[in-house]
Amino acid sequence: MSQTSELPRLLARLDHLSEWLGRSLSWLILAMMLIQFLIVVLRYAFSINSIPMQESVMYLHATVFMLAASYTLRHDGHVRVDIFYRGMSARGKALVDLLGTLLLLMPVMIFVILVSLGYVGKSWAILEGSPDSGGIPGVFLLKTLIPLFAALMILQGLVEAGRNVLTLTGRLDPEADAPNHHEEHL
DSSP states (O other), rough: OOOOOOOOOHHHHHHHHHHHHHHHHHHHHHHHHHHHHHHHHHHHHHHOOHHHHHHHHHHHHHHHHTHHHHHHHHHHHSSSTTTGGGOOOOHHHHHHHHHIIIIHHHHHHHHHHHHHHHHOOOOTOOOTTOOSTTSOOHHHHHHHHHHHHHHHHHHHHHHHHHHHHHHHHHSSSSHHHHHHHHSOOO
């Protein structure tokens, strides 16, 4: 059986979605830094305080953190204790990653979705807003990031599981398919 270096079309599209989303969200970090800089300047130079600006930094941070997690998974950037993993063969790593995806990532993300739906639904039912006077009236949108985060992680988890199965069956060269080899770094 000859090795290929491509994921099946659906998995490749999902993989591309995570890449595109992560790169797009990276611009929010610049916006967050500029707003935070402006908050500090306004507060200490002009004694002006803006609750919406302060909350916007929190919203931007939450958006980047929650929605770029699948990008981080794609680029193998999540925390791992790799005392043994580091020295494993590509197939050994693929097996560990597959088991981790199926036994840890997927059940936890499904749990997050199931547990958060009621919480998010209640927030949407009252169109929950900021507890601070003059704050951003979109807390319900912020809470929606929770199940969205889990759904994106499940989608990227499916890509990673597929990549690992293909590696284990010898139908994918892990070096040729590694995300970092195809894309420029941010």
